[in-house]
Each structure stands twice: as structure tokens, then as C-alpha cells.
Amino acid sequence: MLDATSWISDRRKLIDDALRATLDAMGGPPRLREASAYSVLAGGKRVRPLLVFAAAEAVGGAAREALGAAQAVELIHTFSLIHDDLPCMDDDDLRRGRPSCHKAFDEATALLAGDGLMSLAFELAASHCLPPATPERALRIVHELAAATGPTGMVGGQILDLAGEGQALGLDALEEIHALKTGALIGWCLEAAAIMARVPPEGRSGLRGYARDIGLAFQIADDLLDHEGSEEKAGKRVGKDAQAGKGTFVSLLGADRARQQARALVDQAIDHLRPFGAEADLLRAIARFAVERDH
Numbered sequence: 001m002l003d004a005t006s007w008i009s010d011r012r013k014l015i016d017d018a019l020r021a022t023l024d025a026m027g028g029p030p031r032l033r034e035a036s037a038y039s040v041l042a043g044g045k046r047v048r049p050l051l052v053f054a055a056a057e058a059v060g061g062a063a064r065e066a067l068g069a070a071q072a073v074e075l076i077h078t079f080s081l082i083h084d085d086l087p088c089m090d091d092d093d094l095r096r097g098r099p100s101c102h103k104a105f106d107e108a109t110a111l112l113a114g115d116g117l118m119s120l121a122f123e124l125a126a127s128h129c130l131p132p133a134t135p136e137r138a139l140r141i142v143h144e145l146a147a148a149t150g151p152t153g154m155v156g157g158q159i160l161d162l163a164g165e166g167q168a169l170g171l172d173a174l175e176e177i178h179a180l181k182t183g184a185l186i187g188w189c190l191e192a193a194a195i196m197a198r199v200p201p202e203g204r205s206g207l208r209g210y211a212r213d214i215g216l217a218f219q220i221a222d223d224l225l226d227h228e229g230s231e232e233k234a235g236k237r238v239g240k241d242a243q244a245g246k247g248t249f250v251s252l253l254g255a256d257r258a259r260q261q262a263r264a265l266v267d268q269a270i271d272h273l274r275p276f277g278a279e280a281d282l283l284r285a286i287a288r289f290a291v292e293r294d295h
Contacts, residue, residue: 004285008050011063015049015070016041022071022124028116035105035113036120040078042096047218047286048073048189054282055193055207058273068124069141069192073185075121076149080158082114089162118149125192141192148188157181161246169247175216183215209272210283217265217290220258223248227255262291 023037049070056066063070085092085100086107093103102110125142147153157180164177190207199207227250249258269287273280 004282007282008285011050011053012046014053014063014067015046015074018067018071019074022120026120031105031109032113032116035101035109036117038104039082039095039101039113040075040117042098044074044078044096046074047289048077048185050286051186051189051211051214051283052193054280054286055190056197058276058280058283059194059197059199059207060279061193061197066193066196068127069189069196072121072125072145073189073192075117075124076145076154076185079114079117079121080154082110082117084158086110089158121145137195137198141195144188144191144195148184153180153184154182157184165246167247169252171252174247174249174252178216178219179212182219183212186215186218187211206272206275210269210287213265213269213272214287214290217262217269217287220249220262220265221290223250224255224258224262226250259291266291 019040020037023033023040026033026036052066052070052073053063056063081095082101084090085095086102092100094100098104100110101113105113122142122145125145126138149155157177160177161181164173169177187208190211191204194204194207226248249261252258253261266287270284273283276283
């Protein structure tokens with residue numbers, strides 16, 4: 001019988017130990033290493049690495065074979081958080097329950113720490129994905145990571161999000177923003193695992209549908225936490241989206257309908273996994289976590 005709690009605890013330790021070892025071995029000036037480690041090792045749910053591991057196991061791979069990809073996506077995520085907290089972006093002084101990187105160090109150091117983590121992520125994706133993958137598949141993994149991170153992915157979604165402040169956004173526009181800002185990188189977690197396991201493109205449609213729906217469900221859960229959560233549980237300032245005049249799923253739908261929509265998306269995501277058997281139960285458990293978490 002699946003013990004999702006134990007599995008999550010084990011895989012979080014695996015990714016935390018790997019990230020710590022990677023940062024200990026990282027070159028560069030000491031202040032840059034210190035700021036990078038400060039942000040990466042501050043905790044967090046590690047949802048994206050967990051998705052990499054769960055997807056790898058769902059398609060017949062092993063967690064340790066996916067460790068490079070899992071580290072890479074967490075470094076990309078942390079780089080985005082460091083930059084997102086900067087005064088020129090969302091201007092947050094608190095992240096994961098302690099001062100944001102630019103408050104603990106300074107803005108220039110935070111900016112460069114984020115840049116360095118992004119570069120390190122691609123180094124990991126390129127080198128650590130080689131042992132279980134042919135060079136061609138490793139190249140495909142790196143290519144897909146660049147697309148998920150850049151103008152057609154997370155970065156593109158972020159600038160649309162900034163441009164939407166104070167605007168009356170409709171549901172379609174909001175879904176487009178978060179399909180890029182949140183969903184693209186989540187999609188890569190599933191895609192990378194499938195590529196490493198030699199799953200042909202036609203066999204990945206269920207994983208892609210799952211990733212799309214889970215990305216939106218996670219964003220709705222974040223909007224709900226910002227609307228009605230506490231700073232203590234969230235580890236960051238709450239209520240800031242409303243203060244900034246940002247359109248959210250809560251502002252468009254109301255809290256109750258937004259919660260219903262998140263649950264519907266989770267049901268859809270799980271339905272996409274019908275071609276998979278019990279080996280995808282971990283992906284199903286992570287999907288349910290999307291709407292049950294309180295931080």
C-alpha cells in the first residue's frame with residue numbers, strides 16, 4: 001500500500017542532501033555561494049523535484065536517475081523566487097519565513113545569485129542527465145528546460161503578470177499568464193522524466209494534461225493562501241496581490257468557486273493518468289496535495 005507521506009519525506013531528504021552537496025562544491029566568490037545557499041537551502045515544499053521523482057517512477061525510471069533534473073528544476077524555481085522578491089518585481093521582504101535574499105544580502109548580490117543558480121541549473125541538467133540518457137536525449141531535456149524557463153515559459157508569464165497589475169483581466173488571460181509562469185516549469189518536470197525513460201512523444205499526452213491541470217490548481221491554491229492564509233504558515237507576506245491590484249482566481253471567481261475550480265482541475269489531472277496503473281499513485285497523491293495544503 002502506498003505511503004505517500006513516507007515517500008515524500010524520503011524524496012525531500014534525497015533532494016535536500018543533493019542540493020547541499022552541489023552548493024558545497026559550487027565554485028565562485030564566497031559571497032555568491034553564501035547567498036545562493038541561503039536561498040536554496042531555506043526549506044520549501046520541493047514540489048517540482050517531487051514531481052520529477054514521481055513521474056520518473058510512474059514511467060519505469062528511478063528517483064536517483066532523475067536527481068540531476070530534480071536539482072535543476074529546484075534551482076530554476078529558487079532563482080525565480082529571488083528575482084520575484086526584488087523591489088523592481090513583487091518587492092517582498094520575507095520568503096520561506098525569513099528575510100528575502102536581497103534583504104539578507106543586498107539587491108545586486110541577490111540578482112547575481114539568481115543568475116548564478118539559473119546557470120548552475122543548466123549545467124546540472126546537461127551533465128547529470130547524461131548517465132541515464134543518450135546525448136540526444138540529454139540535449140532534448142536541456143532544450144525543453146530552456147523553453148519552459150524563458151520567453152515562452154516562466155519569464156514570459158512573469159512579464160505578463162507584471163503588465164496585468166491594475167488591469168481588469170478575464171479568466172482566459174489569467175490562465176494564459178499562469179500556464180506560462182507556473183505551468184511551463186511543472187510541465188518540464190513530467191517531460192524530462194518521460195524523455196529520460198524513453199517514453200515516445202505519443203505516450204506523453206497524459207502526463208502533459210496532468211501537468212497543465214496541476215499547474216493551474218497550484219496557482220489557485222496560492223491565490224487562496226494569499227487571500228485567506230496567514231504569514232506564519234505561508235512564510236511570506238499575504239494579501240499582497242490585492243494590494244498590488246493583481247487579478248487572481250479568487251478576485252475573479254470568489255474564494256468558494258476558486259476552491260471548487262482547483263478541485264475540478266485535480267480531478268481532471270488524475271483522470272489524465274488513467275493509462276497508468278498504481279505506479280502513478282504518487283502523482284495522484286501530489287495532485288491532491290495541491291488543494292489540501294495550507295502553506
